[in-house]
Amino acid sequence: MxxxxxxxxxxxxxxTLNLSARAIELVNDVLSRNRLSYGPMTESFERQFAAIHGCRFASMTNSGTSALHVALGALKEIHGWEDGDEVIVPAVTFVATPNVVLHNRMTPVLVDVEREFYGIDPNLIESAITERTRAIIPVHVFGQACDMDPVLELAKRHDLKVIEDSCECMFARYKGRSVGSLGDIGCFSTYVAHLLTTGVGGLATTNVAEYAVRIRSLMNHGRDSIYTSIDDDNEKSGDELRMIVERRFSFASVGHSFRATEMEAALGVAQLEDxxxxxxxxxxxxxxxxxxxxxxxxxxxxxxxxxxxxxxxxxxxxxxxxxxxxxxxxxxxxxxxxxxxxxxxxxxxxxxxxxxxxxxxxxxxxxxxxxxxxxxxxxxxxxxxxxYVYGLFRAFWRQYQPKSADRSTLVLATHNSEKALAEVVDQLPIGHFDGVVALDSGSTDGTVEILKGHSIPIVETDDVLGTVTERQEHENLVVFPVDGRNDVRDIIRLLLPLERGADMTVASRFLQEGARHDQNRRFRYRSTGNRVFTLVANLAFFGNSTDALTQFRGYRRSFLREVAPSQTGIGAAYEVAIRAMQGNRRVEEIPTVENVPAETRDRWKALWSGIPLSRVLLREWRRKD
Missing domain, CATH: 3.90.1150.10 (Aspartate Aminotransferase, domain 1)
Structure with missing residues (x-):
């Protein structure tokens, strides 16, 4: 390569992680306030997150694992569970789920998962329940909610608590209800690569006030939750303030340091906006x-x-x-x-x-x-x-697929481009095609040697479209100009729509993600001539093309035979584009980046091409009438 x-x-x-200007603004706002511990940004994040997930309470922790840990710990303390009591977990989940069971001195019991959706299999849960079972942790994996109705029914019948491990499933819904609101407690992660990313972070949600209070305490060293932060001092009566002072350093449980900071919360608040x-x-x-x-x-x-x-x-x-x-x-x-x-x-x-x-x-x-x-x-x-992903899957699995009825050929318009050919010949996606052919005029010995070395037949011609229309038998044709300008990886992207029924596919330099650069990519070309001729054709023939002149295209051979282009080179490309507009044919465009050599002769060539293009335009206009 x-x-x-x-x-x-x-x-x-x-x-992915793509921090918005809003996220950076909120983090800077936190830093400017010189306040990193629990404060207004965390409170805002918790409040908004709880509302989105249909819960009364949310507590931000430093990870989803921490949220699970204190959720189970809170239930164990409140309900008086004993060490060694059992918690049912699915056999497919991240290790954090059973880890927190063990860290709470309880016993994880595995249950297999559904073959179709990968969530815990409700049909297998009851056989795993014993007299020591205290809770079920259904894990909503990969963004998909578990089948919660039968899980909740089993839990109710056997007096079990349900902790939803929603670390991979933020914002999802089960039959109209948000994950995290279905069981007794829901736990979420905002770690890197999750749906919402704060670097490190997690949340525990619940609709039970007693659970929320104990979770808040356990994540803060077991501190008496009468005192959450210094903001509690605002708008308190004298008696309330005295009670807070007396109890603010009172620790009711053996807790943990599982708190996040205002900076993580700021990232969360920004991402909740969109x-x-x-x-x-x-x-x-x-x-x-x-x-x-x-x-x-x-x-x-x-x-x-x-x-x-x-x-x-x-x-x-x-x-x-x-x-x-x-x-x-x-x-x-x-x-x-x-x-x-x-x-x-x-x-x-x-x-x-x-x-x-x-x-x-x-x-x-x-x-x-x-x-x-x-x-x-x-x-x-x-x-x-x-x-690109689809192209990779296709390249790998095509060897195991039956041959398509519409076979395909890769057409290399080499035009004596020995250097450019040498650079890309090993990268050509020949495995995606049933055949490959090179069309050239006046081939040098070097070009011939390269092509023969890769068993690519050569046809001497300067009429690319006319030759492939008459001499190729395969239905799907992708024409790749081998001139050092075009990206070999776009070949497959032109082939795929043809196989799905498009009449023509176009590698457009003027779609949103396309461009024409100089070879060093220091500046972009406006390509006024290209754009003008494309615009005029669109206006004259009711088209929607963004690039009517590119020769890097895919064609259905039956479409080319119907069009029967009479021109060669760029004139033929323009003629076919106009005929596609006139016939209301199915044309798909993909963005591409062309690297243009800054040579004087190319500028003169572009200038002189206006004459044959104008002739094509005039002839097609007369033909229309």
Whole structure:
């Protein structure tokens, strides 16, 4: 891979952090007040978060694990549970869930999960309940709520408490109700890569005042919760102030130092201002991935939302149906797509040792451990990123798919570009195509040698579109001008819409994410001529094109045969673009970045091209009438 392509390979992270100007403003406001301990910013964050999740109370901690720890600790103290009492947890969850059970000197009891949604299986819970069972911790994984109705019914029947581990599921809803409000206590995480990120942080929510008071105490060294912060002194009566002074250093429990700071709270407040937009983008990205990857349904189990529930898609979980995951995950990681395991407890050494779990005891968790992983679908992924991910999946799984009825050819318009060809030939996505051909005129020995070395046949011609229309048998054609200007990674992005029925695909330099740069990317070209001819064509023929002159395109061969372009080069590209407008054909554009060599002859060539383009425009206008 060339150095430029290496440096530009996207990194598709599982999470994102993109601090807004508002977040920075609020953090600076905190610093300017010289107040980092619990104060108005934390109070605001807690109040807003509780309201969003349908709860009366929220307490901000320094992590989701801490929230779980004090939630279970509060219930244990209030209800008089004993050391060794049991808490049911799912066999697929992050280790923090059973860890807090052990740290509270209780015993975690594992229950397998659903094969379809990965939440704790309600049908298996009752058989795990004993006379020492005190609570259930259903874990809402990957942004999806557990099936809570049967869990809550079981808890009520057996007098058990329910702590919702919602660390991966902020803002999701179960049958119209927010996660975190369904059980006795809900616990959330705002750690890096979560739905809302404050660096470190977590929250515990509840509608029970007694639980909220004890949680607040345990996260603050067990301090008497009559005293929350110095702001409690405001607007208090004399008797109330005297009581606070007497009790403010009174410690009622063996607590912990689990408090967050005003800076973390400031980040949270800022992100709550646009969390709904974040969810919309995440869900749109997940929907797009689901549609694209459904092509490989024989190989992949993709996520879907539980009926009557709203998925928040903290991540995009996938389980391979028919093969181990190591080879595929290595492939994704090598190409810049981060992956993470789905973390079943059954393959964690500490829990196989402590709980004595055995292979086959939790078959769904075993399957998820062997074949499950997740990738990102966060709000900062662009359509180009999603195209890239799909292209990687397609390249890997295509070897196991039946051949498409509409076969495809990659057409290299080399035009004696030996240097440019040498730079990209090893990066061409030939594996995505059923054939590849080079069209050239006056090939040098070097060009011929490179092409023959890669078993690429050569056709001598300067009429690219005419030649592929008449001589190619495959239906889907992608024409890649090999001149050092175009990005080889966009080839696949042009092919995919053709396979979904588009008549033509266009690598547009003038979409929002597209551009024309000089080769060193120091400045951008306005490309006035390109834009003017595109605009005139749109106005004359009721089109919506952004780039009617680019020659980096994909075509359905049947469409080209119908159009029968009479021009060559840029004139043919313009002619076909206008015919597509006239015929109201399905055209899809993708953004691309073109690197333009700053050579005088290119400027003269661009200037003189106005003459044949004007002729094409005039002829098509007359033809229209």
């Amino acid at each position: 060339s150095d430029r392509l290496k440096s530009e390979q996207p990194i598709i992270g599982v999470g 969390f709904e937009d974040m969810l919309v983008r995440r869900r749109a990205n997940a929907s797009r991935l689901g549609r694209d990857l459904a092509e490989f349904d024989d190989h992949l189990q993709l996520p879907k939302a539980r009926p009557e529930c709203d998925h928040s898609y903290m991540m995009f979980p996938i389980v391979l149906r028919d093969r181990p995951k190591a080879e595929f995950l290595n492939y994704l990681e090598e190409h810049g797509v981060e992956t993470r395991d789905m973390l079943p407890l059954v393959n964690q050494p500490i829990y196989t040792s402590l709980l004595g779990t055995k292979p086959g005891q939790f078959p769904v968790a075993d399957w998820i451990g062997a074949s499950g992983f997740y990738i990102g679908c966060h709000q900062d992924l662009k359509q180009t990123d999603l195209d």
